[in-house]
Amino acid sequence: MSGERSGADLARRMTAVVPGGVDSNVRLEVADLFIESGSGARIRDVDGREYIDHVLGQGPAFLGHAHPAVLAAVRDAIGTGMTFAAQTRVELRAAELLVDTLGWAEQVRIGMTSTETVQAALRVARAHTGRRRFLRFRGQYHGWLDTTLMDWTVDPARLASEGQDPDAAGQGITVPWNDLAAAEAALAAHPGEIAAIITEPMMCNAGAIPPLPGYLAGLRSLCDAHGALLILDETITGFRLALGGGAERFGVRPDLAIYGKAVAGGYPASVLAGPAAIMGRFAAGTNHSGTFNANVLSCAAIVAALEVMRDEPVHARVEATGAALMDGIRALAGELGVPLQVRGLPPAFHVSFDTPDPVVSYADLLRADSARYRRLVRHAREAGLYLAGRGIWYVSAAHDVETTRTALDRLGTAIRMLLRDDPAAAPVTR
Ligand SMILES: Cc1ncc(COP(=O)(O)O)c(C=O)c1O
Structure with a gap:
């Protein structure tokens, strides 16, 4: 895409006129991401890259973008x-x-x-x-x-x-x-x-x-x-x-x-x-x-x-899609030998590099390697999967079997990228 309109260029211009380049501090970690449009479970950035979106605006797009x-x-x-x-x-x-x-x-x-x-x-x-x-x-x-x-x-x-x-x-x-x-x-x-x-x-x-x-x-x-x-x-x-x-x-x-x-x-x-x-x-x-x-x-x-x-039976749909996605992430983690734990409920679940011990309060979350997860999220973005750095995955009524398969493919790519850069991601020793 032309330099004039690329996300990186827009982010530079934005940073000059908006502190941190964002209008909500929650977005500081994605100050370089400019979205052109969203439809259903997918969003597209200004550089023409398409992502399966499991951030959903931090939750609101429960029915999918632009329902x-x-x-x-x-x-x-x-x-x-x-x-x-x-x-x-x-x-x-x-x-x-x-x-x-x-x-x-x-x-x-x-x-x-x-x-x-x-x-x-x-x-x-x-x-x-x-x-x-x-x-x-x-x-x-x-x-x-x-x-x-x-x-x-x-x-x-x-x-x-x-x-x-x-x-x-x-x-x-x-x-x-x-x-x-x-x-x-x-x-x-x-x-x-x-x-x-x-x-x-x-x-x-x-x-x-x-x-x-x-x-x-x-x-x-x-x-x-x-x-x-x-x-x-x-x-x-x-x-x-x-x-x-x-x-x-x-x-x-x-x-x-x-x-x-x-x-x-x-x-x-x-x-x-x-x-x-x-x-x-x-x-x-x-x-x-x-x-x-x-x-x-x-x-x-x-x-x-x-x-x-x-x-419409949107809740049943989200429940089924989310459950399949949670199972798929667990299977992928097993296959690739990374200690990703998946917890929560199908409409909103959390993924972390952690031991399988129970998590019942905030203190238990401190056990996880959140910096490593954030690196995975960066790779996921490169692979066409938009995830929140803090580990929550939101599922919408617009996600389905096809988006789940694509999301898992792309997550697999991201995990492989992480393992290549950061082989220590595999075992959890703590
Ligand atoms: C549980 C909870 N309460 C309150 C808020 C604040 O909502 P808003 O961002 O609409 O001001 C949020 C935002 O994420 C939230 O998750």
């Missing part, structure tokens, strides 16, 4: 204009469809990003309980704002960013995931202080770690016993692990839940859901605002995505 029904709905809807500082029919349709689909929630608020929606959830939890602090888990991510951003790797009590307000960050009390005794001890150590426990139903931002049997039910009971709210951050798991998200898959009833990513088929939207007794506070004393909240594009995308997910 025809969602695209058509968005195109139709935005012809009317986008934001009116008043309500629209499509907004009502989205809200009613969300309440009906979720089943357990009576009311929703539709916003733009889950970073903001998490803040709304924490604020209304404080308002409802009259308490200030919240309990959260090491290795989870609830957005980049001062209250929620945490350092996983060194010390969760340490600030995770320059400029982070220590007072805001100090509201969170961080304990290990999947350890009921740790959560219980934290609640006991802060009697009457904790407004909510906030958790992903399955840890997806670090690893893909499902809850141990009884763990989420245990958190539910602890919340009930201590008068705290249970907030499920279903930004990744919602509409992905099942139509009803992690709450349905693991059989737990939250007090509040945050949805994002898959809820709008790849378009920007986030949703807070809960019972009227809590959500009703937003009608009076609890502020939640946003110029672009529930704009026409977001709502049209939510309606279209929910209709597809309700009417």
Whole structure:
């Protein structure tokens, strides 16, 4: 491709006008990648290279990129204009469809990003309980704002960013995931202080770690016993692990839940859901605002995505494809003699260079050789497979037997490249 328009050239120009060449720090490791378009399970970069995509925009493209029904709905809807500082029919349709689909929630608020929606959830939890602090888990991510951003790797009590307000960050009390005794001890150590426990139903931002049997039910009971709210951050798991998200898959009833990513088929939207007794506070004393909240594009995308997910067996499809892919990676690792471990659930799983010992919390993930996995990811990109450096693989309804075969072929190529450059990738001695 011409030098003028190559990804490398665009990245150089971008770096001059955008810090780090990216508009989200999560993308710093792919600052050199410029995408031209995406369709279904494939994306194409500006240099004409095609990739099987298992990053899916970090999750949102659950139905595949540019899903025809969602695209058509968005195109139709935005012809009317986008934001009116008043309500629209499509907004009502989205809200009613969300309440009906979720089943357990009576009311929703539709916003733009889950970073903001998490803040709304924490604020209304404080308002409802009259308490200030919240309990959260090491290795989870609830957005980049001062209250929620945490350092996983060194010390969760340490600030995770320059400029982070220590007072805001100090509201969170961080304990290990999947350890009921740790959560219980934290609640006991802060009697009457904790407004909510906030958790992903399955840890997806670090690893893909499902809850141990009884763990989420245990958190539910602890919340009930201590008068705290249970907030499920279903930004990744919602509409992905099942139509009803992690709450349905693991059989737990939250007090509040945050949805994002898959809820709008790849378009920007986030949703807070809960019972009227809590959500009703937003009608009076609890502020939640946003110029672009529930704009026409977001709502049209939510309606279209929910209709597809309700009417078509997308979850069964994703489950089957993901399971085949997980098995295929394990088989390939065995064949090529590399210690790749595959863990999690078919719609979102995690791959690492690790021993086969159990992974139940963030500390267990530190055992893996993440630098070596990131090298594999670079080779995978060269081979036409787009993977997230942190090891999560997302599967969409557009992936199928053919994309799985191609992805496994390309992963095989990447592993061979890694072994050529880095023969030590084969045995794990730790
Ligand atoms: C569990 C979870 N919560 C919150 C967020 C923040 O969402 P957003 O990037 O839409 O602000 C993310 C983003 O990845 C997430 O995974």
